[in-house]
Amino acid sequence: MTPAAWKRAPSVVLEPVGEGNRRAVQELELLPEQQDFVASNADSLEEAEEDDEAIARAVVAAGHVVGFLMYSAPDDDNEATIYRFMIDRRERGKGLGRAAVAKVLEQIARLGHIHRVAICYEPNNEAARRLYAGFGFVEQGFDEDDEMIAVLELSR
Numbered sequence: 091m092t093p094a095a096w097k098r099a100p101s102v103v104l105e106p107v108g109e110g111n112r113r114a115v116q117e118l119e120l121l122p123e124q125q126d127f128v129a130s131n132a133d134s135l136e137e138a139e140e141d142d143e144a145i146a147r148a149v150v151a152a153g154h155v156v157g158f159l160m161y162s163a164p165d166d167d168n169e170a171t172i173y174r175f176m177i178d179r180r181e182r183g184k185g186l187g188r189a190a191v192a193k194v195l196e197q198i199a200r201l202g203h204i205h206r207v208a209i210c211y212e213p214n215n216e217a218a219r220r221l222y223a224g225f226g227f228v229e230q231g232f233d234e235d236d237e238m239i240a241v242l243e244l245s246r
């Protein structure tokens with residue numbers, strides 16, 4: 091595979107966060123201008139410990155933790171929500187974000203009971219808007235925190 095092709099289609103795996111990778115997840119960094127777009131991973135992991143429905147995953151590429159995401163897909167609901175997602179500042183722009191979204195959507199779809207996936211982001215987060223729109227997420231309007239909600243209907 092040429093370097094250009096690898097850049098377009100990197101391979102990622104989503105791993106549960108535990109003793110072996112927790113520190114690496116906590117050490118991931120955002121760019122200064124991205125700080126307001128997502129809670130810190132340390133805060134998100136604390137939140138996950140209090141919430142049985144939170145599914146926290148490290149995004150791993152070539153054996154290294156490069157990102158983090160968190161979602162819920164309750165058994166008694168047909169809607170999943172991806173509510174945390176970040177790729178480390180040193181790894182951005184390599185296609186890893188797109189690969190991670192593809193992977194989590196694949197895992198959510200495989201659950202079988204989920205028909206739609208919701209995601210939210212700050213209205214000035216152009217990178218997130220473009221990334222999610224590329225998967226077919228459609229903007230619905232603002233939530234009570236003035237974040238944009240976008241929804242993807244999974245084809246059945």
Ligand SMILES: CC(C)(COP(=O)(O)OP(=O)(O)OC[C@H]1O[C@@H](n2cnc3c(N)ncnc32)[C@H](O)[C@@H]1OP(=O)(O)O)[C@@H](O)C(=O)NCCC(=O)NCCS
Nearest residue numbers: 124127175176177182183184185186187188217218220221
């Ligand atoms: C949004 C984010 C996850 C993208 O990760 P990434 O690995 O850099 O993204 P990719 O390289 O896979 O890019 C995929 C697509 O995202 C969009 N994108 C990514 N970075 C972008 C930027 N700086 N400006 C505009 N669009 C951008 C583009 O559509 C891009 O596709 P293209 O290269 O074909 O144009 C990453 O920038 C990030 O962690 N941001 C801070 C946290 C955040 O905003 N999280 C989302 C809200 S919860």
